[in-house]
Amino acid sequence: MSELVNESVKEIRRDLTYLAHWRTWEYVFWIVAFASIFVLPGHYLILTEIAWLALFALSLDLLLGYAGVISLGHAAYFGFGAYAAGLLAKHGIIAEPVLALLAAGFAAMLLGFATSFLVMRGSDLTRLMVTLGISLVLRELANRYSNITGGFDGLQGVIINPLLGRFEFDIYGKVSYIYCLVVLFVMFLIARRIVHSPFGLSLRAIRNNPLRASAVGIPVNLRLIAIYTIAAFYAGVAGALSTQTTAFTSLDVFSFDRSADLLLVLIIGGTGYLYGGIIGAVLFKVLQDVISSFTPQYWQFWIGLILVLIVLAGRERMSRWFDMTRRTALVTLGLQRILQRGGKL
Amino acid sequence: MTILTVLFDGIAAGMLLFVLASGLAVTLGLMNFVNLAHGAFAMAGGYICVVVVNRWGMPFLAALPVAFLFSAMIGALMERTLYCHLYGRSHLDQVLFTVGLVFMSITGVDYVMGSSQVFIDIPKYLQGQIEVFGLGMSRYRLLIILLCSLITVAVQLILTKTRFGSRLRASVDDTRVASGLGINVNTVFALTFAFGSGLAGLGGALGAEILGLDPTFPLKFLIYIMIVVTVGGTSSITGPFLASLLLGIGDVAGKYYVPKFGAFAIYAMMIVILIWRPHGLFSRAVSK
Numbered sequence: 001m002s003e004l005v006n007e008s009v010k011e012i013r014r015d016l017t018y019l020a021h022w023r024t025w026e027y028v029f030w031i032v033a034f035a036s037i038f039v040l041p042g043h044y045l046i047l048t049e050i051a052w053l054a055l056f057a058l059s060l061d062l063l064l065g066y067a068g069v070i071s072l073g074h075a076a077y078f079g080f081g082a083y084a085a086g087l088l089a090k091h092g093i094i095a096e097p098v099l100a101l102l103a104a105g106f107a108a109m110l111l112g113f114a115t116s117f118l119v120m121r122g123s124d125l126t127r128l129m130v131t132l133g134i135s136l137v138l139r140e141l142a143n144r145y146s147n148i149t150g151g152f153d154g155l156q157g158v159i160i161n162p163l164l165g166r167f168e169f170d171i172y173g174k175v176s177y178i179y180c181l182v183v184l185f186v187m188f189l190i191a192r193r194i195v196h197s198p199f200g201l202s203l204r205a206i207r208n209n210p211l212r213a214s215a216v217g218i219p220v221n222l223r224l225i226a227i228y229t230i231a232a233f234y235a236g237v238a239g240a241l242s243t244q245t246t247a248f249t250s251l252d253v254f255s256f257d258r259s260a261d262l263l264l265v266l267i268i269g270g271t272g273y274l275y276g277g278i279i280g281a282v283l284f285k286v287l288q289d290v291i292s293s294f295t296p297q298y299w300q301f302w303i304g305l306i307l308v309l310i311v312l313a314g315r316e317r318m319s320r321w322f323d324m325t326r327r328t329a330l331v332t333l334g335l336q337r338i339l340q341r342g343g344k345l
Numbered sequence: 346m347t348i349l350t351v352l353f354d355g356i357a358a359g360m361l362l363f364v365l366a367s368g369l370a371v372t373l374g375l376m377n378f379v380n381l382a383h384g385a386f387a388m389a390g391g392y393i394c395v396v397v398v399n400r401w402g403m404p405f406l407a408a409l410p411v412a413f414l415f416s417a418m419i420g421a422l423m424e425r426t427l428y429c430h431l432y433g434r435s436h437l438d439q440v441l442f443t444v445g446l447v448f449m450s451i452t453g454v455d456y457v458m459g460s461s462q463v464f465i466d467i468p469k470y471l472q473g474q475i476e477v478f479g480l481g482m483s484r485y486r487l488l489i490i491l492l493c494s495l496i497t498v499a500v501q502l503i504l505t506k507t508r509f510g511s512r513l514r515a516s517v518d519d520t521r522v523a524s525g526l527g528i529n530v531n532t533v534f535a536l537t538f539a540f541g542s543g544l545a546g547l548g549g550a551l552g553a554e555i556l557g558l559d560p561t562f563p564l565k566f567l568i569y570i571m572i573v574v575t576v577g578g579t580s581s582i583t584g585p586f587l588a589s590l591l592l593g594i595g596d597v598a599g600k601y602y603v604p605k606f607g608a609f610a611i612y613a614m615m616i617v618i619l620i621w622r623p624h625g626l627f628s629r630a631v632s633k
Contacts, residue, residue, distance in 0.1 A: 064437070070436060070437050070440055072440070072444075118616060118619055118620075121619050121620075121623035122575065122619065122623045122624055122625075123624070124379065124436045125373065125379055125436075125571070125574065125575055126575050126619070126623070126624075128379065128381075128440065128571065129568065129571040129572060129575050129615070130615070130619065132567070132568055132571070133568060133572075133612050133615055133616075136568060136612070137609065137612045140608050140609065144605070144606075144608075256564055256567075260444050260448070263440075263441060263444065264441075267441060297455075298452045298455070298456060300448045300451065300452045301448065301449055301452035301453065301456075303445075303448055304444075304445040304446065304447070304448030304449035304451075304452070305445065305449060306445070307441050307442065307444060307445030307448070308427075308442055308445035308446060308449070310441070311431070311434075311438050311441050311442040311445070312427070312430060312442070315438065315441075
């Protein structure tokens with residue numbers, strides 16, 4: 001009996017490792033991403049924005065796509081990281097950008113941990129209200145203490161030192177872009193490890209059915225607090241990147257629009273497979289570029305329309321292509337099993 | 346300004362919030378539908394009031410029913426054409442959809458009416474103050490309190506005394522059993538949605554004077570509306586009513602006594618209540 005159990009545990013473990021393997025298209029994806037450094041030299045500014053937006057969306061994907069927590073105020077942690085990085089650089093507390101990036105991330109993470117207890121109370125609507133409330137409070141605080149944050153004028157006089165003490169940020173933004181891309185890649189690798197770990201699997205169980213998850217012994221609230229804290233760290237790093245690459249930040253980072261845009265970014269790309277945020281960020285920026293070129297003042301209208309249309313058309317339909325690749329993986333897995341058992345079903 | 350004046354202003358603000366938010370409380374309780382665009386219906390009411398009063402010269406009091414009907418009609422139309430496809434979809438879908446609607450309404454109104462704040466021409470007899478027992482009260486706020494009390498009583502009577510109210514309450518308590526008993530839940534819901542939107546429109550028209558009306562209205566008051574609904578719960582109408590009063594008085598008192606941090610009063614209340622009673626002050630069931 002115990003041998004049988006051991007056998008199936010082994011089998012499950014092998015299956016999960018197989019599903020966590022890097023696929024060919026993933027290698028291609030990242031090769032293309034890094035090739036953009038050489039292929040698109042004239043577009044570093046927008047590429048940089050795409051990179052930190054992608055990281056921000058990755059953060060929301062961890063929360064929404066894997067744990068099923070809806071947030072209307074994810075900009076809170078982005079903004080906190082952005083201001084933390086700006087203040088650290090402005091007052092020369094941590095002059096080296098990479099260290100400052102980590103510090104800003106940890107600052108946002110602490111905030112995320114502290115606020116996660118509020119977010120985890122109550123139902124979906126309560127969560128929406130609390131997340132929105134947190135970002136509004138931070139915005140109001142930043143506005144109130146304008147002697148520190150610069151208020152509506154934004155945080156000015158931020159000077160970013162050379163990266164690792166060697167690489168000066170150039171005016172073409174090449175260093176900025178490579179910096180953002182490398183950070184995105186490293187953070188992506190960590191996220192990928194997280195979601196394929198038993199911890200990540202338990203999150204998916206919670207997302208699919210919290211009641212059932214707690215019935216099989218998953219500490220639902222603790223897991224949600226953990227992922228919320230991690231997601232806040234990611235958002236904080238994304239915010240810090242945005243400050244470091246533009247040497248500026250303003251109250252705008254806390255705005256509702258930013259949280260809502262982020263939802264759109266993730267929805268365009270698809271939730272729950274980590275690449276959604278990155279693909280969504282590319283599409284969103286291109287879209288924003290196109291729309292605001294012919295109607296700069298009212299581009300928000302089109303963003304709204306896209307949201308409405310996506311929902312009416314059905315989000316599931318859009319992410320079906322990803323399900324296809326996943327299904328192929330599962331079928332291959334099944335075939336392998338059958339072959340191992342000597343062709344018997 | 347005495348403590349009584351603060352209380353008076355707070356009650357007026359709270360009553361207004363109740364009229365703005367009560368529709369959402371009912372539709373949320375009925376269909377478990379998260380409608381973040383509720384404020385857009387209020388804005389529609391406010392703007393139609395501006396148009397008919399300022400441009401066409403209609404008396405203010407006559408414009409209030411117009412605002413109600415206008416928003417109710419938009420509500421009914423939207424419900425039948427768009428919202429009805431989204432019942433039973435995930436909360437994420439509903440959030441995305443209604444946030445999209447909010448963005449469209451903001452830029453749409455901005456395009457048609459301009460982005461600056463607008464004011465309704467309030468008739469002379471509603472301006473200024475009157476003295477009651479030595480207490481100076483703003484006439485306009487007195488009107489708000491009177492009208493909103495009437496509306497609250499009317500809504501409560503409809504809910505408890507009429508056949509429609511019974512159907513509605515039955516549907517809120519258990520949608521499946523209610524439809525099994527032959528209640529057409531969809532019709533009940535459509536009517537309630539239209540009525541709730543109409544109330545929001547009325548609230549928007551009444552509130553334009555003291556809350557301020559500009560295209561960002563749906564976003565600015567989203568958090569207020571959400572707090573009313575979550576704190577008050579969706580199982581009855583008294584919950585949101587008391588929550589609105591609490592919030593209105595707290596907000597006004599906070600802004601008056603600690604002007605520097607008055608803006609944080611509502612958030613502080615939100616956090617305290619969440620820690621104390623995570624499922625709302627007056628909720629009967631744990632969750633739906």
